[in-house]
Amino acid sequence: xxxxxxxxxxxxxxxxxxxxxxxxxxxxxxxxxxxxxxxxxxxxxxxxxxxxxxxxxxxxxxxxxxxxxxxxxxxxxxxxxxxxxxxxxxxxxxxxxxxxxxxxxxxxxxxxxxxxxxxxxxxxxxxxxxxxxxxxxxxxxxxxxxxxxxxxxxxxxxxxxxxxxxxxxxxxxxxxxxxxxxxxxxxxxxxxxxxxxxxx
Amino acid sequence: xxxxxxxxxxxxxxxxxxxxxxxxxxxxxxxxxxxxxxxxxxxxxxxxxxxxxxxxxxxxxxxxxxxxxxxxxxxxxxxxxxxxxxxxxxxxxxxxxxxxxxxxxxxxxxxxxxxxxxxxxxxxxxxxxxxxxxxxxxxxxxxxxxxxxxxxxxxxxxxxxxxxxxxxxxxxxxxxxxxxxxxxxxxxxxxxxxxxxxxxxxxxxxxxxxxxxxxxxxxxxxxxxxxxxxxxxxxxxxxxxxxxxxxxxxxxxxxxxxxxxxxxxxxxxxxxxxxxxxxxxxxxxxxxxxxxxxxxxxxxxxxxxxxxxxxxxxxxxxxxxx
Numbered sequence: 001x002x003x004x005x006x007x008x009x010x011x012x013x014x015x016x017x018x019x020x021x022x023x024x025x026x027x028x029x030x031x032x033x034x035x036x037x038x039x040x041x042x043x044x045x046x047x048x049x050x051x052x053x054x055x056x057x058x059x060x061x062x063x064x065x066x067x068x069x070x071x072x073x074x075x076x077x078x079x080x081x082x083x084x085x086x087x088x089x090x091x092x093x094x095x096x097x098x099x100x101x102x103x104x105x106x107x108x109x110x111x112x113x114x115x116x117x118x119x120x121x122x123x124x125x126x127x128x129x130x131x132x133x134x135x136x137x138x139x140x141x142x143x144x145x146x147x148x149x150x151x152x153x154x155x156x157x158x159x160x161x162x163x164x165x166x167x168x169x170x171x172x173x174x175x176x177x178x179x180x181x182x183x184x185x186x187x188x189x190x191x192x193x194x195x196x197x198x199x200x
Numbered sequence: 201x202x203x204x205x206x207x208x209x210x211x212x213x214x215x216x217x218x219x220x221x222x223x224x225x226x227x228x229x230x231x232x233x234x235x236x237x238x239x240x241x242x243x244x245x246x247x248x249x250x251x252x253x254x255x256x257x258x259x260x261x262x263x264x265x266x267x268x269x270x271x272x273x274x275x276x277x278x279x280x281x282x283x284x285x286x287x288x289x290x291x292x293x294x295x296x297x298x299x300x301x302x303x304x305x306x307x308x309x310x311x312x313x314x315x316x317x318x319x320x321x322x323x324x325x326x327x328x329x330x331x332x333x334x335x336x337x338x339x340x341x342x343x344x345x346x347x348x349x350x351x352x353x354x355x356x357x358x359x360x361x362x363x364x365x366x367x368x369x370x371x372x373x374x375x376x377x378x379x380x381x382x383x384x385x386x387x388x389x390x391x392x393x394x395x396x397x398x399x400x401x402x403x404x405x406x407x408x409x410x411x412x413x414x415x416x417x418x419x420x421x422x423x424x425x426x427x428x429x430x431x432x433x434x435x436x437x438x439x440x441x442x443x444x445x446x447x448x449x450x451x452x453x454x455x456x457x458x459x460x461x462x463x464x465x466x467x468x469x470x471x472x473x474x475x476x477x478x479x480x481x482x483x484x485x486x487x488x489x490x491x492x493x494x495x496x497x498x499x500x501x502x503x504x505x506x507x508x509x510x511x512x513x514x515x516x517x518x519x520x521x522x
Contacts, residue, residue: 047262048259050262051258051259051262052259054262055255055258055259055262131247131250131251132243132246132247134250136250136253136254136257139250139251139253139254139257140254140257140258140261142254143251143254143255143258144258154251154255155255155258155259157219157223157252157255158222158223158251158252158255158256159255159256159258159259161224163220163223163225164216164219164220164223164225175216179215179216179219182215182219183215186247186248186251189251
C-alpha cells in the first residue's frame with residue numbers, strides 16, 4: 001500500500017514546528033514566573049486535563065478543583081520538569097495524583113490494581129456483538145457506568161492524545177498491562193451494553 | 201501483527217495496532233495494508249473506533265472549562281495573580297474555542313477551518329500551529345501539481361503540491377467507482393442490498409469513519425450509474441445502490457483528480473509571492489450545505505499525520521453537514 005505522506009510529510013512538518021519544544025519552552029517560562037506562559041499552558045492543556053479528570057470522577061465541581069490544584073502544581077513545579085516525558089503526559093500524571101489523593105480521602109480508589117492487573121484481555125466473543133449493535137450514544141452512556149479504573153484507562157488512551165507508552169508512563173505500569181487493561185475495559189463495556197440490550 | 205490463535209495461517213493486527221489506530225496514533229504500513237484486506241481486523245477496528253468515539257464524545261460533551269475559583273485550602277502559598285489570570289484567560293479562550301470547534305471531539309486542539317464567504321485574507325494561520333498556514337477557495341486551474349484557487353474575497357492563490365503530499369477528494373463522484381476498485385461502503389441495508397451513503401475509494405482512511413454506519417469492504421464489480429456489486433474477500437457479492445446523494449470519498453487522490461469548481465482547503469507553509477506550499481489538500485466537489493459552509497476540524501497536534509487526518513475528515517463532513 002502506498003501511503004507516503006505520513007513518513008515524508010513528517011520530516012517536513014517536524015522540522016518547522018515541534019509542539020513538544022513549545023510546551024517545554026512554556027514550562028521554562030512558567031518556571032521563571034511568567035504569567036502569560038501559565039495562561040497559555042492552561043489554554044493548551046486545561047481542557048484535556050479537565051475532561052480526563054471529569055471522566056474519572058464524574059463530578060464537575062470536584063474535577064474543577066482537581067484541575068485547579070493540578071495547575072497550581074504546574075506553576076510550582078514547572079522548573080523541575082526534566083523533559084523525560086511529554087508535557088501532556090506529565091501534566092496528566094500530576095492530575096492523576098491529585099485525583100487519587102482526593103478520592104483516597106473519600107475512601108475510594110481510582111485504580112484497584114489487584115483487581116485489574118490480571119484481568120485477561122478478551123478477544124471478540126458473544127459479548128462483542130453488543131458493541132457491534134450499539135449506537136454511539138449507547139456507548140457513551142455505557143462508558144459512564146464503567147468502573148473508574150476502566151474509565152480512566154479509556155480516557156487516557158482515547159481522550160488525552162497520549163500514545164500507549166505515555167499512558168503506561170502516567171499509570172506507572174508496563175505497556176502490555178495498559179493493553180490488557182484496555183481490553184478488560186472493553187469487555188466490561190460489552191457486558192454493560194449487553195445487559196442494557198437484554199433489559200430493553 | 202499477531203497470529204490469531206484460532207487460525208495461525210493468517211496474521212492479524214495486534215491489540216496495540218488496533219488501539220493506536222482508534223486513538224489516531226500512527227500505525228505501520230504493514231498494519232494498514234493488512235487492515236485493508238482483513239474483515240476480521242476491520243470488525244475489531246470498528247469496535248475499538250466506536251469505543252474511542254464514545255470516549256471522545258464524552259470529552260467533547262464536558263463543560264468547556266473549569267470555572268475560575270480560588271484554591272480553598274488554608275495555608276497554601278498561592279500565586280493569586282497569575283493563577284486567577286490563567287483561569288480567566290483560559291475561560292475566555294474556551295468560550296472562543298466552543299465557537300470554533302462546533303461539534304466533535306476535543307483532545308488537544310488546534311483548528312483548521314474551512315469557511316464560506318467572509319474570509320478576507322488569502323492565507324490564514326492555523327490556530328495553534330505556528331508557521332502553518334491555510335488557504336481555502338474554489339479551484340480554478342490544475343497545472344500538474346500546482347493548483348490555482350480563488351478565495352472568497354476574490355484573491356487568487358497558487359498552491360503547490362508534490363506527489364508525496366496528502367490529497368483527498370469528496371463529493372458525488374460516482375464515476376470514480378469503477379470495476380476493480382477497492383472500496384469501503386457505508387450505508388443502510390435492506391433485503392441484502394446496501395443503499396450507499398458513503399463510498400471510500402482506495403485504501404481505508406480512519407478519518408472517514410462517521411458514526412452510525414457499519415462499513416463493508418470489498419471490490420467493485422458491475423459498476424453502473426445506479427450502483428455496483430461489492431465483492432468481499434470471502435467472495436460474497438452484495439448489491440449496492442448509489443444515487444446523487446451518495447458521497448464518494450477518495451482519501452488518496454492525485455491533484456489531477458481534483459475538479460475545477462471544487463472547494464479546496466490547503467494547509468502548508470507560506471511560500472514566496474503569497475503562494476502556499478501545501479502539505480495536505482482537501483477538495484470537496486459539491487458542498488451540501490450551500491455556499492456558507494463552515495467546517496471546523498479538530499487536529500490533535502500540528503504533526504503531519506494529524507493535519508492529514510483533519511483534512512481527510514473534511515471529506516466526510518459534507519455528509520453530516522447536509
